[in-house]
Amino acid sequence: MLFPLDAARDAAFPRDAVEAVTHPDPFPFYRRLRQERPLFFDRHLGLWVASSHAAVSAALGHPALRVRPPAEPVPPALQGRAAGEVFAQLVRMTDGPFHAVHKPDVERVARRWTLADVACAAEDAARDLRPRLPANAFIAALPVQTMARLLGVPAGEREATCRWAAQFTQGIAPGADAQAVAQADAAAAALMAQGRALGLSEVQAANRIAFMQQALDAGSGLLGHVALQLAQDPRQAAAADASRDAMRALVREVERWAAPIQNTRRFAAEALTLLGQPIAAGQALLLVLASANRDEAFNTQPDRLDVHREGGRSTGFGAGPHACPGALIAIEMVAASAAWMRAAGQFDHYFGRCTGFRPLPNARIPVFEH
Ligand code: HEM
Structure with a gap:
């Protein structure tokens, strides 16, 4: 039986899959x-919502489903600007x-750094920022800050x-006000000037920015969930303190289980059929990566956080042509x-209680008491 989404819904449930991102427990x-x-x-969101692993993975691999609306490669608010x-x-x-x-x-640049390079940059950033x-x-x-170190920013x-x-x-970000857009222009100009000074092409300089931009919310979410x-x-x-391998196993499993990037979007460039459903050209889809990870068809006992699980799989870093090239960097x-x-001590005192999640439509980033 279908459950009603707009009326008489379970009060413990979020209203929809976007509200779910900041809900205390969206998994039920x-x-x-x-x-x-x-x-x-x-109908409320005006989006198709894909939540099973079959639906999410079919959408991530479908050639007619694009990361931007085809008629609008750049959001109108940003057109003609830096x-x-x-x-x-x-x-x-x-x-x-x-x-x-x-x-x-972009993948070649990401592979340039060894795990030791990443660990060294992350420890240096932690040593600098924590006090x-x-x-x-x-x-x-x-x-x-870790990515800036890896990119060699003085x-x-x-x-x-x-x-x-x-x-x-x-x-x-969608909905940014005029002041935020103006600041983004100035920031883009300054960051592109850095890239050009390094001898990078325009595309390389833009995607050098992406290494920092993509790490921001997604990396904060992963770090926050691991700290939690x-x-x-x-x-x-x-157990995680025992070795770097043990800590990595915890990070990987927390990523699958908590999914810091809960969802991503796609736009139909032409009419298509996905899992028997007709999707019209121009319609948008919300792919709930966090839900796909908890699908029994994808992982056994998916609701259990089990650092020893064998063959654990995640769509939390995406899949298909847009799969995240920073996954190994992020985990390390x-x-x-x-x-x-x-090792520095006072860990529990420093993080305190989790009081909620930052108000974002796709990244689930814990907010700590202090
Ligand atoms: C060092 C940190 C990171 C870097 C440098 C990075 C970089 C990137 C880049 C450049 C892309 C675009 C790839 C493409 O569209 O072809 C991407 C996509 C993606 N990243 Fe990451 N990322 C980082 C951390 C993370 C983390 C921690 C998560 C989540 C746990 C994450 C989840 C994703 C997802 C889901 C996509 C695909 C989005 C989509 O297909 O719609 N990333 N990342």
């Missing part, structure tokens, strides 16, 4: 979506031949570079910085 709602309507059109010029060249925001040509270059920032500011800053330019990366990210888990479960924390960065902080 996701389970019900998977069981009763794994792919349906949510931020829009960068946006148009990001592999994250493009499909087709442009994406196919430039994604391998001067409270927990929420720390998890917001660590990923972008120490004296790091604060400004990370601020520009954050301003660019905020200004290109370590603070909540002392036995698990002690979080494992290394968490291990460094555990």
Whole structure:
């Protein structure tokens, strides 16, 4: 039986799959979506919502489903502006031949760093930030500061570079106000000038920004969920403290289980059929990656957080042509910085209680008491 979404809904459930991102426990709602309507059109959101692994993976691999509405490669608010010029060249925001040509270059850059390079950069960032920032500011800053170190940004330019990366990210987000867009323009110009000074092409300079921009919210979410888990479960924390491999296993399983990027979107370039459902050209889809990870058809006992699980699988870093090229970097960065902080002491006191999640439509980032 289908459950009503607009009326008489279970009060414990979020209203929809976007509200679910910041809900205290969205997973029972996701389970019900998977069981009763794994792919349906949510009239309230004006989006198709895919929640089963079959629906999410079919959508991630479908050639007619694009990362941008085909008629609007750049959001109108950014068109003709510096931020829009960068946006148009990001592999994250493009499909087709442009994406196919430039994604391998981005992947090559990501592979250039060894795990030791990443760990070293993350520990250095943690050592620098932890004494001067409270927990929420720390998890917001660590990923972008780590990426700035990996990209070779000189120490004296790091604060400004990370601020520009954050301003660019905020200004290109849907619904950004005029001031945020103006700041994103200035930030884009400054970051592109850095890239050109390094001898990079325009596309390379734009995607150098992406390494910092993509790390920001996603990396903060992963670090936040790992910190939460370590603070909540002392036995698990002690096991993770035993070795870097043990900490990495915890980070990987927390990523699957908590899914810091809960959803991503796609837009139909032409009419298509997905799992027997007709989707019209121009319609948008919300792919609930967090729900796909908890699908029994994808993982056994998916609701159990089990660092020893064998063959655990995740769509949390995406899949198909737009799969995240930063997955290994993100896992190592979080494992290394968490291990460094555990060794530094006062871990539980520093993070305190989780009071909720930042108000974002796709990233689930814990907010700590202090
Ligand atoms: C070092 C940190 C990170 C870097 C440098 C990074 C970089 C990127 C880049 C450049 C893309 C665009 C790829 C493309 O569209 O072809 C991407 C996509 C993606 N990333 Fe990451 N990322 C990082 C961390 C994370 C984390 C922690 C998560 C979640 C746990 C994540 C989840 C995703 C997802 C889901 C996509 C695909 C989005 C889609 O297909 O719609 N990333 N990442």
